[in-house]
Amino acid sequence: MFYREAGDFKTSYEADSQTFPIKFDRYRFWAMIAVAYLVIPFIINDYWANAILVPFLIYAIAAIGLNILTGYCGQVSLGTGGFMAVGAYAMYKLMTAFPDVSVVIHVILAGGITAVVGAAFGLPSLRIKGFYLAVATLAAQFFLVWLFNKVAWFYNYSASGQINAPERFVGGVAVIGPNTDAWAKYMICLVFVTVCAIIARNLTRGTMGRKWMAIRDMDIAAEIIGVNPLQAKLSAFAVSSFFIGISGALFFSVYLGAVEVGEAFGIQKSFLVLFMVIIGGLGSIFGSFAGAGFLVLLPVALKVIGVDLLGWPTDIVAHLQLVIIGALIMFFLIKEPHGLAQFWRIAKEKLRLWPFPY
Amino acid sequence: MVAFAWAVQKFVFRHLVGQEPIILFMATIGLAYFLEGMGDLMWGSDIKTLKVGLPQGGSRWIEDMTSGLGGDDFYGFFIDKLDMVATVVAAILVMSLIAFAQYSKQGRAMRAVADDHQAALSVGISLNFIWVLVWSLAGLVALVAGVMWGAKSGVQFSLSLIALKALPVLMLGGFTSIPGAIVGGLIIGVGEKLFEYTIGGMIGGATENWFAYVLALIFLVFRPQGLFGEKIIERV
Numbered sequence: 001m002f003y004r005e006a007g008d009f010k011t012s013y014e015a016d017s018q019t020f021p022i023k024f025d026r027y028r029f030w031a032m033i034a035v036a037y038l039v040i041p042f043i044i045n046d047y048w049a050n051a052i053l054v055p056f057l058i059y060a061i062a063a064i065g066l067n068i069l070t071g072y073c074g075q076v077s078l079g080t081g082g083f084m085a086v087g088a089y090a091m092y093k094l095m096t097a098f099p100d101v102s103v104v105i106h107v108i109l110a111g112g113i114t115a116v117v118g119a120a121f122g123l124p125s126l127r128i129k130g131f132y133l134a135v136a137t138l139a140a141q142f143f144l145v146w147l148f149n150k151v152a153w154f155y156n157y158s159a160s161g162q163i164n165a166p167e168r169f170v171g172g173v174a175v176i177g178p179n180t181d182a183w184a185k186y187m188i189c190l191v192f193v194t195v196c197a198i199i200a201r202n203l204t205r206g207t208m209g210r211k212w213m214a215i216r217d218m219d220i221a222a223e224i225i226g227v228n229p230l231q232a233k234l235s236a237f238a239v240s241s242f243f244i245g246i247s248g249a250l251f252f253s254v255y256l257g258a259v260e261v262g263e264a265f266g267i268q269k270s271f272l273v274l275f276m277v278i279i280g281g282l283g284s285i286f287g288s289f290a291g292a293g294f295l296v297l298l299p300v301a302l303k304v305i306g307v308d309l310l311g312w313p314t315d316i317v318a319h320l321q322l323v324i325i326g327a328l329i330m331f332f333l334i335k336e337p338h339g340l341a342q343f344w345r346i347a348k349e350k351l352r353l354w355p356f357p358y
Numbered sequence: 359m360v361a362f363a364w365a366v367q368k369f370v371f372r373h374l375v376g377q378e379p380i381i382l383f384m385a386t387i388g389l390a391y392f393l394e395g396m397g398d399l400m401w402g403s404d405i406k407t408l409k410v411g412l413p414q415g416g417s418r419w420i421e422d423m424t425s426g427l428g429g430d431d432f433y434g435f436f437i438d439k440l441d442m443v444a445t446v447v448a449a450i451l452v453m454s455l456i457a458f459a460q461y462s463k464q465g466r467a468m469r470a471v472a473d474d475h476q477a478a479l480s481v482g483i484s485l486n487f488i489w490v491l492v493w494s495l496a497g498l499v500a501l502v503a504g505v506m507w508g509a510k511s512g513v514q515f516s517l518s519l520i521a522l523k524a525l526p527v528l529m530l531g532g533f534t535s536i537p538g539a540i541v542g543g544l545i546i547g548v549g550e551k552l553f554e555y556t557i558g559g560m561i562g563g564a565t566e567n568w569f570a571y572v573l574a575l576i577f578l579v580f581r582p583q584g585l586f587g588e589k590i591i592e593r594v
Contacts, residue, residue, distance in 0.1 A: 139575040319395045329387070330370050
């Protein structure tokens with residue numbers, strides 16, 4: 001059967017708190033995981049990995065991170081690019097300082113370092129809110145990028161000012177460096193995405209997530225009913241920065257390999273991730289994936305359609321892309337502030353009742 | 359400009375009445391992307407020079423007049439004519455804006471809308487009219503700023519990010535206060551040059567990129583409503 005459950009049939013707390021209450025969803029989820037882990041690694045090629053899948057997975061982590069901060073805790077941040085840069089440079093320093101330690105540990109440590117930095121920049125959120133805070137996080141963005149550009153210690157005094165990822169192995173297989181196979185890049189990102197998504201999902205439905213949501217809905221009221229705003233806001237900043245740091249570390253080491261901070265982690269990146277979260281859906285883990293997939297696929301699709309099929313010049317397509325993204329942002333904000341995830345939710349509601357909607 | 363303001367209001371912002379300010383902010387970023395792309399599509403993305411007949415180059419007169427003030431190796435102040443024109447234009451613009459916001463009927467209605475959309479609606483202020491008005495005004499001011507900037511350093515579409523720096527200025531001065539915007543602009547403009555000159559050299563230079571934001575950040579922590587803003591009162 002295609003879809004089921006059109007009522008409340010739950011008899012236990014376990015059934016009530018399931019992530020996918022509908023059996024069909026659950027099967028589909030496991031099928032997707034199985035395809036992602038068991039099929040795609042064997043058929044993936046360089047083009048698919050580098051153009052679509054790896055950036056999609058990495059941006060999905062960043063979008064989950066920002067979604068925790070903006071969607072769940074209501075603190076708008078425009079510092080995502082800066083925090084990704086912290087993750088990337090922490091990764092680089094760790095990789096060059098401790099070459100014998102596994103890169104998996106390095107990625108997690110880079111996330112941890114970013115969490116500390118993020119919590120520090122989150123401190124002003126206790127005093128300033130909403131729009132003011134968004135501008136305050138711009139300070140983090142510009143300051144961090146400047147810091148990594150100017151302080152030579154961060155890029156090991158290299159002449160070009162770039163950071164280059166040295167070759168590293170996990171279990172004898174190269175995952176970082178020029179000789180990495182497409183499937184190895186894909187797999188390491190996939191593992192991190194899976195773990196991050198599971199952690200994020202379980203954090204957001206637990207005590208911590210409920211505190212965040214209370215703060216988001218109205219922070220004074222939340223304080224009155226006993227949510228500690230200091231703890232809730234700083235933990236949201238820390239957890240969010242942890243994920244963003246991981247994505248920055250992977251973005252630098254696995255995806256790009258060499259990074260110049262102003263180009264890779266500028267203000268445009270902050271806006272890009274913010275758009276992913278808005279288009280995907282604020283306050284939804286699925287939305288983070290949907291938004292990341294959408295904005296990674298859109299330029300590729302436009303390029304394929306515009307340049308390859310219709311034969312337009314590249315610059316016109318590039319400009320058209322800006323127009324379309326801008327128009328889509330406005331369209332989503334007007335029509336569906338909850339993004340693609342909300343469309344999905346509505347579709348599911350309809351499907352549950354189908355074919356007898358009354 | 360008015361037609362454009364009307365279009366923006368009609369197609370985008372009328373649908374966002376009553377939303378949180380941050381949603382509006384994001385919508386404007388989307389709008390900025392849209393316009394930048396459209397502009398690039400229509401006129402190409404290379405830098406253009408703008409000639410509208412504004413005076414260019416240094417003013418010999420001031421240089422000659424002031425060179426007598428110092429010793430022999432003092433050659434007088436070098437001031438760009440364009441900068442002087444810009445100063446005068448800015449002063450006139452600010453004065454007329456203050457007068458408009460404080461004393462005219464529309465100005466008062468505008469401030470009422472800024473305070474509370476719904477309350478303004480319920481006392482009979484036409485939100486549509488005010489929004490078209492506000493967008494036209496903002497567009498006009500931005501147009502003047504754009505012409506000035508374009509005459510000084512060429513026209514290109516990456517100008518849009520420069521405008522972000524207006525935000526910390528606004529925060530520092532406080533919303534709802536036009537004098538605040540001027541004082542904030544002075545503090546940040548002078549502050550970032552002085553900082554770059556005195557301390558910037560020691561820590562690597564190019565501090566102008568972040569100084570405005572960090573200053574606004576530190577300042578807001580101590581005074582969340584800005585220098586001249588009205589006190590923020592929150593109710594549950």
